[in-house]
Amino acid sequence: MHPFIRKISNFADISAGEADMLLDLFVTERDYSDGEAVFTEGEEQTTFFTVLEGWFYAYAILPDGSRQIHDIYHAGDVIGLDHLSWSQATTSVSAASNGRLALAPLEPARRMMAGNPHLSAILYSLHMLTNVLLLDRITAVARLGAYESLAYFLSDAITRRKMIRADYPSELYLPLNQKFIADCLGLSAVHVSRQFNKLIENGVIRRLSRASIQILDEERLRKIGDYHDRYANLDTARFETELGRAFQESSSDS
Amino acid sequence: MHPFIRKISNFADISAGEADMLLDLFVTERDYSDGEAVFTEGEEQTTFFTVLEGWFYAYAILPDGSRQIHDIYHAGDVIGLDHLSWSQATTSVSAASNGRLALAPLEPARRMMAGNPHLSAILYSLHMLTNVLLLDRITAVARLGAYESLAYFLSDAITRRKMIRADYPSELYLPLNQKFIADCLGLSAVHVSRQFNKLIENGVIRRLSRASIQILDEERLRKIGDYHDRYANLDTARFETELGRAFQESSSDS
DNA sequence: CGATTTGTTGACTGGTTTCAACAGTGGTGG
DNA sequence: CCACCACTGTTGAAACCAGTCAACAAATCG
Known part of the structure; x- marks a missing residue:
């Protein structure tokens, strides 16, 4: 698809x-x-x-x-x-x-x-x-802080990947260097490196290769970053029935 | 109106x-x-x-x-x-x-x-x-930095006020305490106070009363905060003619 | 007028940046 | 296939920016 x-x-x-x-x-x-x-x-x-x-x-x-x-x-x-x-x-x-x-x-x-x-x-x-x-x-x-902020960033990356494949594996392919992540979060590349290793030390993630990591404890990662899954809370039923129907009615009205 | x-x-x-x-x-x-x-x-x-x-x-x-x-x-x-x-x-x-x-x-x-x-x-x-x-x-x-960030905040407040009254005076009424501004910018109230006074020392703004300040050098303030006026660049002509017309055509079509 | 909230100031602490040197990695061309 | 090079990530030390705490001053409110 x-x-x-x-x-x-x-x-x-x-x-x-x-x-x-x-x-x-x-x-x-x-x-x-x-x-x-x-x-x-x-x-x-x-x-x-x-x-x-x-x-x-x-x-x-x-x-x-x-x-x-x-x-x-x-x-x-x-x-x-x-x-x-x-x-x-x-x-x-x-x-x-x-x-x-x-x-x-x-x-x-x-x-x-x-x-x-x-x-x-x-x-x-x-x-x-x-x-x-x-x-x-x-x-x-x-x-x-930088540690929490990075956890938020990774949580978001995972969630967005899952939008495309619900069964997305725990390996996260991240073809983004640390300067790049730093520029997302308003940090320095050096500091991102340190916080990354802190996440590894704490057993939250693991490095598989240069460009991909494995999430060992997804729930903990989300908690550190105080991540809210907005996709899950999007009220699709309401959207479909009320908004969609209102629109559809009006377009067949005239 | x-x-x-x-x-x-x-x-x-x-x-x-x-x-x-x-x-x-x-x-x-x-x-x-x-x-x-x-x-x-x-x-x-x-x-x-x-x-x-x-x-x-x-x-x-x-x-x-x-x-x-x-x-x-x-x-x-x-x-x-x-x-x-x-x-x-x-x-x-x-x-x-x-x-x-x-x-x-x-x-x-x-x-x-x-x-x-x-x-x-x-x-x-x-x-x-x-x-x-x-x-x-x-x-x-x-x-x-905090100084620039505060300048951005004030620039935005001015610009938004001007949306309602184009001739808005240089006095800006700000019924927001410094803890409030701090929570907008992710700073501490103490630090906001310091940066506020730095803006005053530098002759960019002046304090009129507790809740209102006067902008002495609006252009400089915007420059410090690297403020872009997005309202000005909103392409109203295009919006009105193309998007508006497309919508209007379609609603009278059917 | 006293009480509470808000802003100011100073000293200290801590997180983050910067700089610099170095190590690892991957890619390229010889 | 190896040597070289560029890029990326790591580490340590020092400087800096911003946070915290506490005491105080100023303004506001009842």
Whole structure:
């Protein structure tokens, strides 16, 4: 199944026809190599994206040259929905590994959203979800120490992986170097290294290879990072019945 | 003019009829006194809100008892739009001063959004705006020092005030104590006090009374906090013409 | 006017950064 | 296949920023 549809079906019922409508928006695919820029802050935008394969990330560069990473995108995630409201990108996005994106021009997407309020509602909900997750991240970054903050980061990475494969194994493949993680959390790479080893010492995780770790005690990791699983609490029933029905009624009304 | 409409008209053309449709959603008004809870994380929700008067804020309490403030709401801001997707509140909201809210039940709101894609698009855009602002806040909190971070906070407060009155004076009324600001930025109250005085020493701001300050050098303040005015860059023309038109066409099509 | 809350100041502590040197790893080309 | 090189992660020492604690001052409220 297409990763985008797989992700959506985690929290919303979507018919085969609707899935096709969504996928029809993505008229182009493109490969990116590790480190390649997808777009840069300020550039004029005419498409949005979904990740087919690989890791991508959004970031900003500060006046002093340091980098703040805003978000990491895995297979199935949507990139650049904000291009619907800003013609110019508000952040920069690059590839964190070799990968592949599907591109959807904005115009047909706008029409599709207008014509299909149910799908529109799903995208709306997806957007709210990222918003709530962002608030959790602010909390983690602003109020937790480096050790806890890193635990939060890893918990989130696991949870997001599980969205794509429920039976995701306890090995977590993380093709992100420690400078990268540091720039997510507002820490220094050196300190991330220390906290990483502290998690290993405490028996919470184990290193399998350079780019992958094994989670030994997932529950403890989540507790350290005070991680709330917002996906689980997303009220899909309500969303489907009330919001979806309201939209569907109205579109068949007129 | 109603503060909610005044805020929206800052970045979207809205007809008198549409404004009335929106305002009709708010069937109740209620007064809150300083410190009173509007709702608490986990509580079942059946309405969303807009601020008529006073200051409100969203926050979370961490396991160690510390508080992270997620957002501050002024007159015209919307509270609890996420209740459309979660039946239970994901954060807590309280009054930061005496104030007044207008309440809108969710059901009619859903129907209105489904039936009027133009208004729906406006709300969608409003949501994207808060999302982009959140990313800026993460950057400020995670990567800037306390001095810069405070400058960011004040810049944002000014900008948001100006959304309601373009001719807003250089005096900024801030009925928020320093512990409150500290909890926004993930700092200690003591340290906020020190950075505040540093801004005063440097001639950037001046204290008028306990609860209000005067901005002496607004541009410098923004520069210190690396503040980007996202409202200014919101592409209203594109939003109005393309997205609005697409929605309007489709609703008159069928 | 006294009581409570809020802001200020100083000394101390602790977490995090920075710098520098080094080790391990992977990749590349000879 | 090996030698070399670049990149990434590790470790220690020192500096720095921010937190904590405590005492006090100032403002606000009843």
